[in-house]
Amino acid sequence: MGIAKLKSNPVVWILLVAVLMAVILSFLSPFFMTVGNMTNLSKQVSIVAILAAGQAVVIISGGIDLSVGSVLAFSAVVIGTLIQMDVNPTLAMFAGLLAGTFAGWINGMVITRAKIPPFIATLGMLGIARGMALAITGGVSHPVLSPLFLYIGNAKLLGLPIPLYFVIVTFLVVGIMMHKTVFGRHVYAIGGNERVARLQGIPVDRQKVKIYALSGFLAALAAVVMTGRLAATPPSVAQAIELQAIAAVIIGGVSFVGGRGIVLTALIGALIMAMITNGLNILGISSFYQQVLIGVVIIVAVWLDNLKSSAR
Amino acid sequence: MSGPDPLVEMRHISKNFGGLQALTNASLELYPGEVLGVLGHNGAGKSTLIKILAGAETATEGAIFVNGHEAHISDPNDARAFGIETIYQELALCGNLNAPSNLYMGREISKWGFLDKKTMKAETERALSKLNIRIKSLDTEVETMSGGQRQAISISRAVHFDTKILIMDEPTAALGMEESKMVMDLTVELKKQGIGIIWISHDIHEVYNFTDRITILHGGQNVITAPTRNFTQDEIVSMIISGRPVEHAQDKEEA
Numbered sequence: 232m233g234i235a236k237l238k239s240n241p242v243v244w245i246l247l248v249a250v251l252m253a254v255i256l257s258f259l260s261p262f263f264m265t266v267g268n269m270t271n272l273s274k275q276v277s278i279v280a281i282l283a284a285g286q287a288v289v290i291i292s293g294g295i296d297l298s299v300g301s302v303l304a305f306s307a308v309v310i311g312t313l314i315q316m317d318v319n320p321t322l323a324m325f326a327g328l329l330a331g332t333f334a335g336w337i338n339g340m341v342i343t344r345a346k347i348p349p350f351i352a353t354l355g356m357l358g359i360a361r362g363m364a365l366a367i368t369g370g371v372s373h374p375v376l377s378p379l380f381l382y383i384g385n386a387k388l389l390g391l392p393i394p395l396y397f398v399i400v401t402f403l404v405v406g407i408m409m410h411k412t413v414f415g416r417h418v419y420a421i422g423g424n425e426r427v428a429r430l431q432g433i434p435v436d437r438q439k440v441k442i443y444a445l446s447g448f449l450a451a452l453a454a455v456v457m458t459g460r461l462a463a464t465p466p467s468v469a470q471a472i473e474l475q476a477i478a479a480v481i482i483g484g485v486s487f488v489g490g491r492g493i494v495l496t497a498l499i500g501a502l503i504m505a506m507i508t509n510g511l512n513i514l515g516i517s518s519f520y521q522q523v524l525i526g527v528v529i530i531v532a533v534w535l536d537n538l539k540s541s542a543r
Numbered sequence: 544m545s546g547p548d549p550l551v552e553m554r555h556i557s558k559n560f561g562g563l564q565a566l567t568n569a570s571l572e573l574y575p576g577e578v579l580g581v582l583g584h585n586g587a588g589k590s591t592l593i594k595i596l597a598g599a600e601t602a603t604e605g606a607i608f609v610n611g612h613e614a615h616i617s618d619p620n621d622a623r624a625f626g627i628e629t630i631y632q633e634l635a636l637c638g639n640l641n642a643p644s645n646l647y648m649g650r651e652i653s654k655w656g657f658l659d660k661k662t663m664k665a666e667t668e669r670a671l672s673k674l675n676i677r678i679k680s681l682d683t684e685v686e687t688m689s690g691g692q693r694q695a696i697s698i699s700r701a702v703h704f705d706t707k708i709l710i711m712d713e714p715t716a717a718l719g720m721e722e723s724k725m726v727m728d729l730t731v732e733l734k735k736q737g738i739g740i741i742w743i744s745h746d747i748h749e750v751y752n753f754t755d756r757i758t759i760l761h762g763g764q765n766v767i768t769a770p771t772r773n774f775t776q777d778e779i780v781s782m783i784i785s786g787r788p789v790e791h792a793q794d795k796e797e798a
Binding site: 411412413414415416419420422423424427428430431432433490491 | 619620623631635636637638639640644648649650651653656657658
């Protein structure tokens, strides 16, 4: 890869920003670049990052998925309730993954069959999945103390926390799907110009259902990690986390219009957001200001992206 | 008309949208290696007739024959399976993708769901050079290219997949003069390869110089179908407007 190509690669730029932030933070505080804090950071980032991978695919296709936080909670509740009923934890985990995928599939069907815009359809699911999670449990959080989930939440493998492996595998698989497969090419085509994609014989509706089912599956995967970390499945978990996932995608430079962007940048976007939170915590700055800063970063990220594309 | 068998025959096509009768007993024949101009003012039914052939609409009544066999066309993929491709006036490409991605859109070369990018790129290079189309880089997104280059990619996409019948719906409407000429030169090249071309245009001058035969529609019905040169440009214009065939000494097929 030549220098020119490297310069035009969006991953390079966002990575530079992330590295710069890490360097600045490690100068400001001796506690930032410690093993303990890095482990903490990677755990913090893991759930938003997994959600952001799915959200990036949805946004590249020209859609949006507002329901991921609720679907996460719903999947977690399915896992917790089944374990409470003495179901095998592994089986419960797969049931949870299935539940999330099913919720995403419903999103896709509502969007394509009933022709409801993604914003509305997934806003509906945001309420439905959260309501179901509360209804199933009666609002009660079940403890999950099975070794499988304790391992996922707390163990390390080769010095790295297990949730980090979930993140790495997610981005590897989703990245390959988006850049090497027919499905990924179709996602970019649909996001670029849906009418053209349809005219050229792409099964747009079928692919959209897959896209939202994938987002639902990844929400459920995040639920598995979350269940491990909390050792419980509170039905009110992960409120408004979809906004963090969307912010991570946007900060990463994925165009909100669709058709443009690289999924990997969403991971770096999630890292940048986590570093802001983590860094300001270490520096002892009020969490109220963290929200302000993240808001500013989102707007600046899109503004920079606009400048870049108008310069093209 | 004597000579070869028609590539396409559309017989007794009628179409109504609710209460609106868009086509009444309209017909069309297209022969290999010819350019057939379909004329008529807005609402005359020409785009409906063409959409039915392209699979974007279905006829209420009537039948389509491809190479003498009845063809049931209910969506664009059906039409494509019969070798019918359409070029639209608005450039029907995804601007965010490069030329190979656009050329193979919806029919990507793949194995186990994985794209074979190398083959698609090489094939695109071949397809473009076959039509003498020069594009700087196959890796750049097509939205950075000129309108003519993009229409050229559309055309090479349309003829790449063993196309017999090419529908060109105002292919030069969005282009400048030089680019229009490039598209017409390309079309002549395709004609030589035996492809039947249906050319829809509002530019009467272009139609007169470029088509072999014309069919004029008015109020959803055929006015006349005849060799273009049987008439003067003025006569053609008057038939488009009045919807009545010009009385003429030369032979005409149908009235």
